[in-house]
Amino acid sequence: PPTFNEEEQMRSLLEILDDIESKNLNTVYFQVRSNGSTLFKSSHEPFSPYITGHVDVMGDYDPLEFAITEAHKRGLEIHAWINTMRCFNTSDISILEHTKHVASKHPYWVYRKEEAEGYSLWVNPGLPEVRKYLVEVIDELVNNYDIDGVQLDFIRYPQVPIDDEDSYNIYGHGKDIDNWRRENISSFIAVLSEKIKKTKPTIKLGVTPIGIYQNLVEARGLQ
Numbered sequence: 145p146p147t148f149n150e151e152e153q154m155r156s157l158l159e160i161l162d163d164i165e166s167k168n169l170n171t172v173y174f175q176v177r178s179n180g181s182t183l184f185k186s187s188h189e190p191f192s193p194y195i196t197g198h199v200d201v202m203g204d205y206d207p208l209e210f211a212i213t214e215a216h217k218r219g220l221e222i223h224a225w226i227n228t229m230r231c232f233n234t235s236d237i238s239i240l241e242h243t244k245h246v247a248s249k250h251p252y253w254v255y256r257k258e259e260a261e262g263y264s265l266w267v268n269p270g271l272p273e274v275r276k277y278l279v280e281v282i283d284e285l286v287n288n289y290d291i292d293g294v295q296l297d298f299i300r301y302p303q304v305p306i307d308d309e310d311s312y313n314i315y316g317h318g319k320d321i322d323n324w325r326r327e328n329i330s331s332f333i334a335v336l337s338e339k340i341k342k343t344k345p346t347i348k349l350g351v352t353p354i355g356i357y358q359n360l361v362e363a364r365g366l367q
Contacts, residue, residue, distance in 0.1 A: 161214050179236055221348075228297060229302075231254065234263060250277075268311055269332055283340055354366065
């Protein structure tokens with residue numbers, strides 16, 4: 145619910161988990177990173193204002209730790225859901241302006257995408273230091289929390305135009321730019337997978353690519 149009352153937040157989460165258990169489901173996807181802020185203790189990024197109303201102020205409970213404990217009590221796996229490449233989307237300027245936000249710390253890592261209602265900011269996976277940073281953020285999460293999996297959302301480039309000519313000129317080495325971009329995403333996932341599975345061999349890693357391969361009569365969407 146849209147409240148900063150922490151008791152109400154926890155109570156509502158318990159109701160959701162009870163409902164999930166009652167439906168005989170087995171896994172919870174719990175979003176822990178959006179707009180470049182986190183719902184877990186991170187040395188790299190600011191804590192989300194969605195709990196207390198203030199950026200980088202956790203409050204009296206750790207929402208991810210609480211969710212993990214309560215999910216496991218009910219025999220549920222819990223996977224951390226992460227907005228990966230998109231690090232800001234139009235709102236919550238206080239997050240963007242915080243000194244720990246990736247766009248504040250490393251403005252040259254980020255490019256802007258105009259949207260129908262505002263704009264979004266994306267980190268550039270064509271930069272090796274960006275891929276390394278994201279691996280470190282996620283591996284710290286896996287190190288510090290007993291999550292069962294990691295799910296990567298926005299594990300892609302935005303729709304064109306994409307302002308990555310400078311990084312392509314440095315790192316593209318004459319490759320076809322579309323294939324180079326694909327390689328950047330694939331390389332990041334491969335390195336991340338190896339890293340977090342060394343940290344926790346049982347961890348599951350999933351990705352959520354946008355769109356569907358082909359529209360069918362009863363299955364239509366973004367092809």
